[in-house]
Amino acid sequence: MLIILSIGIVVAILAPFLVGSLRYSKNEIINFNLNPGIVLSLIPVGMFIFFFSQIPLISSGTIPFESYPWIESLSINLSFRLDGIGLLFSLMITGIGAGIVLYAGNYLNTHEDLGKFYCYLFLFMTAMIGVSVSDNFFAFFLFWELTSISSYLLIGFNHKEDKSRYSALQALLVTGGGGLALFAGFLLLYTTTGISSFSELSIYNGTLSNAVELSAMILFIIGISTKSAQMPFHFWLPAAMAAPTPVSAYLHSATMVKAGVFLAARLNPYFASVEYWSETLMIIGGTTMLIAALMGVTQTDLKRLLAYSTLSVLGMLITLIGMNSYESLTAFGIVVAAHTLYKATLFLVAGSVDHSVHTRDVTQLGALSRIMPFTTTAGALAALSMLGVIPFAGFLAKEFVYESATQFGYNTVLLVFLFFVTNSLLGAIALRTGIGVFWGKKNNISTEHAHESHWQIVVPPLVFGFLGIVLGIFTSGTTAFFNSVSNSLSRSTLLRELHLWHGFTLILLLSIITIVASYFIYTTISKKGTTPLELKFRLLPTALFGSFIEILFKVAGAVTKFFQNGKxxxxxxxxxxxxxxxxxxxxxxxxxxxxxxxxxxxxxxxxxxxxxxxxxxxxxxxxxxxxxxxxxxxxxxxxxxxxxxxxxxxxxxxxxxxxxxxxxxxxxxxxxxxxxxxxxxxxxxxxxxxxxxxxxxxxxxxxxxxxxxxxxxxxxxxxxxxxSLVEAYGRNVVNVIIVDFRALDTLGEIIVLAVAALGIVALLQFSKGEQK
Amino acid sequence: MNSLILKTTVRFINKLLLLFSVFLLLRGHNEPGGGFVGGLVASTVFILYTLSEGYKEALAYLKVSPFSLIIVGLTTAILSALPSLFLGDAFMKAIWLETRIPIIGKFGTPFVFDLGVYFLVLGITLSIVLSLRKDSE
Structure with a gap:
């Protein structure tokens, strides 16, 4: 796995050069314009094939492990472990990643910074694989922070726009702050128990004091909620839609935001037995999934609709982990897989529409099915999966969610109701984004210049959309794999046969009612129109964050002015x-x-x-x-x-x-x-x-x-x-100390001197320039 | 400054001072001296030249830019720290040649390090002094 990660880093470094050479060396003889996206997508495809070939091994219960010493005295090692959930995430990251790389090659074809884009994207991909396979806490943290940083660079990719820069900073501060909490949590666990890896933690049997357990839990939950944008830290995710669409599809729906959920899953084997862990997750997740779905369904911007539905699904995943039951942990893996497939597709479809019609307003869009047949097909496939129509993966996911709710010991009615409302709203979002845009009535929008997108933009969503059906139909074949996923989430071994068709049960009835309710919500909204609900709910956290940043800058300015007044x-x-x-x-x-x-x-x-x-x-x-x-x-x-x-x-x-x-x-x-x-x-x-x-x-x-x-x-x-004389051959002790015994100090000093000299010269030049 | 006495003196004293700075550098390991003070003395040569002849003339007399001296010095110092790594020793561990070299005497990485310090100090002092002088002329 170290090899995979190294390849990722190397490709990230080389990508800008590749893009540059493909772009500017017009080969007159061959006259063949190779898009960098095609070349670069081979890398994640290769990685995907590697991870795919690991499925039989992991499904059989084997967990490959490799470890490289790094700072052993602090228990910091690069240790990697590929278990079920790690493999699921790696497959998603490389698979979706391949599509995104290909897609972006055309989507950002004319963008001057395409090279930088690929550099950041591969950095992110590597970091994300690192997160999925790291066993050591500190290696995990390293990759975790790298995802925050690369995400910052990607959100702020259009760095000439104020909004992009602000959103990027906001995302970095929120996820970075959460990262610090996570780090504190790791340190707390490490110093009190000596545990430095997830695998040790999951089989740890010693007892922690209540105070340690509670503080570690709070720190981890902050880390989880900030990264996965759970309430009240959700506000950065819709704002992050300022990123180019391939980035939104990749980072902010399919992979990075799931890192928080992933962390919750990683910690669950131990923390499930910790008091309040499950309850807290359920409360946070449940609130997020309901409110985000409510806020989402009223949006009018395609990307924002999808962003809120992503928030909602993340909340659902957190809730499923919190429920910590036999059924809910099985549901977890399937929801992750199904959601990744349909949501990435919908984002890519949204990008394709935006690229072609130059608007993302769903109240404007309509009747594009004839103009963009392939995009339409992809959108429809994804929407049906999200809606939960048989035989799509989304159907299976919803069945399992309902099953875990109905089988849950207490508060069954509340849970079922919660999931029902959320799913109906999500279904309505699916209809608005995947169906309404293409078959809905045509509004005052000029489709004169609209056209089907380039194949690089159309193929990835089509493939992901079809995979949604494939996963649904071949469900029973994936039993062993999904069992290995749910087994990574729990101490007990869960074995469960997966079938697409469960017979005529209460759950099937629920699924059908959900679809009907979704359709009802969709038609109501289409007829009456809506004003985005987000204003009321969004106001508080965003405003708080805004004033926090303002105060921070003011304090920093005052402190600087006081200490460095120029005299x-x-x-x-x-x-x-x-x-x-x-x-x-x-x-x-x-x-x-x-x-x-x-x-x-x-x-x-x-x-x-x-x-x-x-x-x-x-x-x-x-x-x-x-x-x-x-x-x-x-x-x-x-x-x-x-x-x-x-x-x-x-x-x-x-x-x-x-x-x-x-x-x-x-x-x-x-x-x-x-x-x-x-x-x-x-x-x-x-x-x-x-x-x-x-x-x-x-x-x-x-x-x-x-x-x-x-x-x-x-x-x-x-x-x-x-x-001095014996060992350093010098009679002048002062000089021997300077150049031999304490030469490292001297080296540091002369570096400081050199930097100071540069600073002085620069200042002198500067003041001269100012006078002119 | 236009002083005939200074100009004449500087012309004669310059080479001597430069020689003296090298002498300080070389004897540093056994007698008072070393790269730091050697570099300072060497920089006085060019400062005196600046005072007597002017900024541009001094820069021409120096032949290279002070910045490149800083770079050379820092690189030399850092390079002197590396050989021990290739021998499997700790970073910056001193390595000495067995045989003595004429004039320099015992030769080893600490001497190279000191040489780096010499050039760095010379470069730093001159870059500051000359850029200050540049404005006042």
Missing amino acids: LRWYISITFLFAIILIGSSLPFSTNALTFTFPIHVTIYEWMLTAAIIVALVIVIQSNSRLTAIAAMGIVGYAIALFFVLYSAPDLALTQFTIETLTVVLFMFAIYKLPKNVTVPDRNTKLRDASIALSIGSIVTLSILFATGSPSVSELEVFYNTR
Whole structure:
């Protein structure tokens, strides 16, 4: 599996070059225009074939496992495990991915950033496969975050539009914030139990304290709800429809948003026994599926209709995991598969219509079946599956959902009712998006230029649509596979025969009534028209998010303005003040003794140097001219260098002399840019600056006194003195420390220096440009 | 600055200072000196030249841009850290040649590192000083 992931990353890196070379090297001899989408779609197809060939193995109960050490001391390994649910997701990601790559090759054919698009798309695909197969918590988290980042890039793909950028940022902040919660949850589990993988967790038998269990559960549920856009974090998903349609089809219906659901499924074997886990999931999922379906059915934009129905199905999946019953876990796998097939199709169909007619407003669209026969077929297939017509996969999914509701121990009536309403609304959405657009009455829209789309746009949805029937008809053949999926969700082994036809039961009756209700809702809406319901419901979370971002920016702006007001004096004061507070507060706790030896013996040279320093300092403070002050500061520096000479530190003295000289020269050069005379500060400013200066001086002096009192100082001295010549072949200990013993520090320092120099030069250039 | 005394002095002292900076670099491992101070002394050569002859002349005297000196220095320093990796040792572990080389003496990766520091310091000082000077001329 590491190979698959590596291939994905490599393709992501190479994709832009491929697109570039196919686009700009017009081969005159062959005169054959190869679309990059065709070439690149071979990669996911290959991956799909690999995963498909694993089906018999996984169905038989074997779970391939591979592990590569990474940071073993922290239990961070790249360990991969392909179990039923992982395989189901991998199949979806690569299968739908292949279609999307092909589709986008034509859909974005003329877009200048097609290369970047494929780069992001393959990054995302790799990340998503990583999420599906990772066993180690931290590897999982890595891929999880990578999906957020690549999704950010894809939503904001049309980065010249404000709306795209805002939606992308919103999605990143919500899912990224959830990612942090997830990470905290993993860390909590790891530090309290030492567990670092899902497989260990699913068979963990030890007990956790209630507090740990509850906090981990809350953190995980935040991660799940943000990623899978459950209420109240749902608002980013409809906004994410600003992305190009292939992205919406891939990320925001078929794969990424299911990552949260996937996480819930991964955690379920252990957390099902944790108090409130199942209940919380059911409440969150149930609320989301109902409200999202209600909000969705009233939409008029094709993509938004589909986005809300996706939200609703995600809620349904969360509810099914929460129910945690024999039937509901079986239903889970089938709903995931059926939904992916029909929803990806509907999105692609919506894109095809948009591409051809240039509108996505369902109240405008109609009677396209003659103009776009293939798109129509695909749309109809998907809609029938979503509606739950026999023999489509959607029918099977709905049967299982109803079955799990009717077999559920308590609140049966409520659950059945909830599922019934949701399914009816979803059916109505199916009719509006997949049927109404093509057979509904033609409205005031010009279809003069409308045309059937390119084969690259038509084939993927057609294939996915047909697969919906295939999956439905060959249900019994998939029994073993779907059992392996549901077995990954639970500790107990579930075996269940799948059949399309269950006989004339109550459930079948429910299914039929649902379809009738859907049709009724659809005709009512078509006749009377609607205003999108979302405004009332959407208002709160979106507005809250908006004001949160606003406040964040304001606070950040205020903090920056306070600390970085552009005055060097202020910067120095702030730096010194923090140093005083930090070092000063730690000094009283120092374990070293203050070393004072009285009487201090002071030679005549030292008195002279001290006197010179004091005189120079008085000049610096009193002077009204910068030039005088700088020269006087130079005297202070030279005197200190002489101190180094007196204390036999020739290396330091040498460096200090050169530095002082250069500093004065630098100041001289810089002085041209400054006003000639210093503005005389008032009394209060003087007092403030004096007290800061005196404090930092005393703090530095004190800390030196404390430091020299440490016994380790003399140990270090002995260490370096004895090793320097023997091990590093140098008699100059200072230099040996710099270039050998602590060379890594020096390397870091010189890198910082280089960056600082770049910054200084850039600033100087900048200010020059501004003056012009 | 147009001073005949300075110009004449600089002309004579420049080569000496440059030689002195190399001397500091080479003796660094055993006596006071090293790449850092060597680079600083070398930069004074060009700063003096800037003062006596002017910014453009100094840049011509230097022949390469200060930025390329920074790049050369940083690359040299980083390259000196790599050989140990190929020998299976830790990053930056010092490797010394057995035989002594004339003038340089004992030769090893720390010397290469110091050489990198020398060029980097020279490049940094000059890029700052020269870009400050550029404006005032």
